[in-house]
Amino acid sequence: MSEVRNAIVTGGSRGLGLAVARRLARDGWRTTVAGRDPESLRRAKEEAEAEQLELRTVQADVTSEDSVRELFAKVTATEPLHLCVNNAGRNLSRLLVRAARPGSAAAEPDGVLRHSLEDWENTVRLCLTGVFLAGREAAAAMIRHQVPGAIVNVSSGLAGGAYGQSAYTAAKAGVEALTRTWSYELGEYGIRVVGVAPGVMDGQALHDKLARHPEHARYMERLKSTIPLGRWAQEDEIADAVCFAAENRYLTGSVIRIDGGGPPGWVP
Numbered sequence: 001m002s003e004v005r006n007a008i009v010t011g012g013s014r015g016l017g018l019a020v021a022r023r024l025a026r027d028g029w030r031t032t033v034a035g036r037d038p039e040s041l042r043r044a045k046e047e048a049e050a051e052q053l054e055l056r057t058v059q060a061d062v063t064s065e066d067s068v069r070e071l072f073a074k075v076t077a078t079e080p081l082h083l084c085v086n087n088a089g090r091n092l093s094r095l096l097v098r099a100a101r102p103g104s105a106a107a108e109p110d111g112v113l114r115h116s117l118e119d120w121e122n123t124v125r126l127c128l129t130g131v132f133l134a135g136r137e138a139a140a141a142m143i144r145h146q147v148p149g150a151i152v153n154v155s156s157g158l159a160g161g162a163y164g165q166s167a168y169t170a171a172k173a174g175v176e177a178l179t180r181t182w183s184y185e186l187g188e189y190g191i192r193v194v195g196v197a198p199g200v201m202d203g204q205a206l207h208d209k210l211a212r213h214p215e216h217a218r219y220m221e222r223l224k225s226t227i228p229l230g231r232w233a234q235e236d237e238i239a240d241a242v243c244f245a246a247e248n249r250y251l252t253g254s255v256i257r258i259d260g261g262g263p264p265g266w267v268p
C-alpha cells in the first residue's frame, strides 16, 4: 500500500485554495485547509463531504507567527508533511498618490491623497510575511521528518508591477524571490519550491470586488480584452497548475505563469 501524503493549503476555505484542496483530496492527498473564519472552514468541509472528499480544517491566521507555528505543530505532530501550498492572499487596489478633488476631507494640506502605510503593511503582512512564516514551518517539518516535499507559493500575474497595486505587486514579487531563494537553500534536503502566478480568476474574490467598486468593472473589462485568450481564468485551471507543481519531481525554483497569455499591468 502506498504511503498517504499530507498537504496543507493556507487560505483553503474558499476560492483558489479550496479548488486546490479539493483537487488534492480527489488525488488521494490527506489535505488540511487553514483559514481564519470557522464558518467558511465548516462550509468547505461539508461541501467536500457531500462529494465524498475529506478535508481537515484548522483555524489559523498566516499573519501571526504563533498561529502558523500551532497550525504546523498540529498537522505534523505525528505525521510527515509532503506539501504546503501558500495560497492565502488578497488583492488591494490603491494608487500611490493622487490629486484630491477640491474640498476633499481625506486630502492632506498639500492637496494630495496618499496610499496609507497601514494598507501597505497589512497587504505585505498577509501576502509576503504569511508566505515566509508558513514556508519556514513547512520546510522545518519536512526536514524534521526527512521528507523530500514541496512548497508551492501562489504569486500573481501582476508580480512585475501593475497600475494601482503598489503593496500587492511588491509582496508578490517578494514571493517569487522567496521561491527562487528557497529552491537554492532547500534543494539539498530534496525539498522543491515552485511558484504559480495566475492571471485574474473568475471567482468570488473578483465578483465581490466588482460589487464593492462598480466603477472598477469598466477598467477590468478593458483589461480582459487585452488577454490573448480573451477571458479570465477558471479556478480549476489554476488549481491544475498548482497540482502539477506539487507532483513534478524535477521542478524547482521556477514560477509557472498561467494567465491566458497575460494582460499587461495597465491599460489606458
Ligand SMILES: NC(=O)c1ccc[n+]([C@@H]2O[C@H](COP(=O)([O-])OP(=O)(O)OC[C@H]3O[C@@H](n4cnc5c(N)ncnc54)[C@H](OP(=O)(O)O)[C@@H]3O)[C@@H](O)[C@H]2O)c1
Binding pocket: 010, 011, 012, 013, 014, 015, 016, 017, 034, 035, 036, 037, 038, 040, 060, 061, 062, 063, 086, 087, 088, 089, 090, 091, 126, 154, 155, 156, 157, 197, 198, 199, 200, 201, 202, 203, 204, 205, 206
Ligand atoms: N483572484 C484572483 O484573480 C487572483 C489572481 C492572481 C493571484 N491570486 C492569488 O491567489 C490566492 C487566492 O486568491 P483567491 O482569489 O482565491 O482569494 P479568496 O477567494 O479571497 O480566498 C482567500 C483565502 O485566504 C484566506 N485568508 C485570508 N486572510 C488569511 C489569513 N490572514 N490567514 C489565513 N488565511 C487567510 C481566506 O479565508 P479567511 O478570510 O476566512 O481567513 C480564504 O480562504 C491569493 O494569494 C491571491 O493573491 C488571485
